[in-house]
Amino acid sequence: MEIILAKSAGFCFGVQRAVDTAYKEAGKQHVYTYGPIIHNEEVIEDLRKKGVLVIEDLAELDQQEDETVIIRSHGVSKDVMEQLETRHVNVVDATCPFVKKIHTIVQDESQKGNRIIIVGNKDHPEVEGIIGWCETKSYTVQSVSEAENLVKNIENEPDFEHINFSLVSQTTFNKNKFKDIVDIIRKKLYNVVVHETICNATAVRQMEARDIAKTVDAMIIIGGRNSSNTQKLYDISKQECENTYYIQTLVDLDLTTFESVSRVGITAGASTPNYIIKEVHSSMAELSFEQMLENDESKASIR
Numbered sequence: 001m002e003i004i005l006a007k008s009a010g011f012c013f014g015v016q017r018a019v020d021t022a023y024k025e026a027g028k029q030h031v032y033t034y035g036p037i038i039h040n041e042e043v044i045e046d047l048r049k050k051g052v053l054v055i056e057d058l059a060e061l062d063q064q065e066d067e068t069v070i071i072r073s074h075g076v077s078k079d080v081m082e083q084l085e086t087r088h089v090n091v092v093d094a095t096c097p098f099v100k101k102i103h104t105i106v107q108d109e110s111q112k113g114n115r116i117i118i119v120g121n122k123d124h125p126e127v128e129g130i131i132g133w134c135e136t137k138s139y140t141v142q143s144v145s146e147a148e149n150l151v152k153n154i155e156n157e158p159d160f161e162h163i164n165f166s167l168v169s170q171t172t173f174n175k176n177k178f179k180d181i182v183d184i185i186r187k188k189l190y191n192v193v194v195h196e197t198i199c200n201a202t203a204v205r206q207m208e209a210r211d212i213a214k215t216v217d218a219m220i221i222i223g224g225r226n227s228s229n230t231q232k233l234y235d236i237s238k239q240e241c242e243n244t245y246y247i248q249t250l251v252d253l254d255l256t257t258f259e260s261v262s263r264v265g266i267t268a269g270a271s272t273p274n275y276i277i278k279e280v281h282s283s284m285a286e287l288s289f290e291q292m293l294e295n296d297e298s299k300a301s302i303r
């Protein structure tokens, strides 16, 4: 069996930076991450053992003087930042610089009076954070039909031709889908400035997944259950390769499925630690070795 491991598999720069930050802060008193630092239960558990706890709400803080709150790579809204400041906690901001850039764009553009269109999932923490930096009306769309509805609603507004819009994207949004949505919005709304804010790490990972999936008999996608970028890798791969499997760790992998596979691809979402990728890769390598031995044995018995 030939195993193709995607070069881009695993932690992206922003996630690596946030996870390193959490481990650096571990060991200090009262350290919290605002939401899980990554969508990976094993890493969260390891950090918990080292004293880094997850809070989902600022009300969960103990109001101690030496509290540290780490902001994960997704970033947070301006309101959350201000609340942290008033609580006098030590804020360690691990917002990915690419997400920070979107906060700056939407804040600057909305201060100019432009309305903001965000292409992304409105329930994703990154998008919730971005919305929180908009100072004018903002809209979120994640599908062509939502974009069509948005355009229809805006066209019903008086003087809609004179409304200015700035459009940004969630960093992990699918490039092709983004293009389709932007085409619809641009056709109907006159004054739209598009800021292409899809992170290259995501695009590279998606492209590589597609390229590998096209050439293999089976594809393994590794990532946390709640990781939207892993889900996208799965969707893309599934379009090219019917035998695509989404697993969280090696435990979810049914090796018997791969017994007759001759070429397998492996990739992983941005929040998958290297050791999980290595474990999966090693098991496939072992399986491949066993296949080779079996083949040699059967050849020998024929002779």
Ligand code: F3S
Residues within 6 Å of the ligand: 012, 013, 014, 015, 073, 074, 096, 097, 098, 099, 171, 172, 199, 200, 201, 202, 270
């Ligand atoms: Fe940042 Fe891109 Fe990762 S935006 S968190 S480097 S996917």
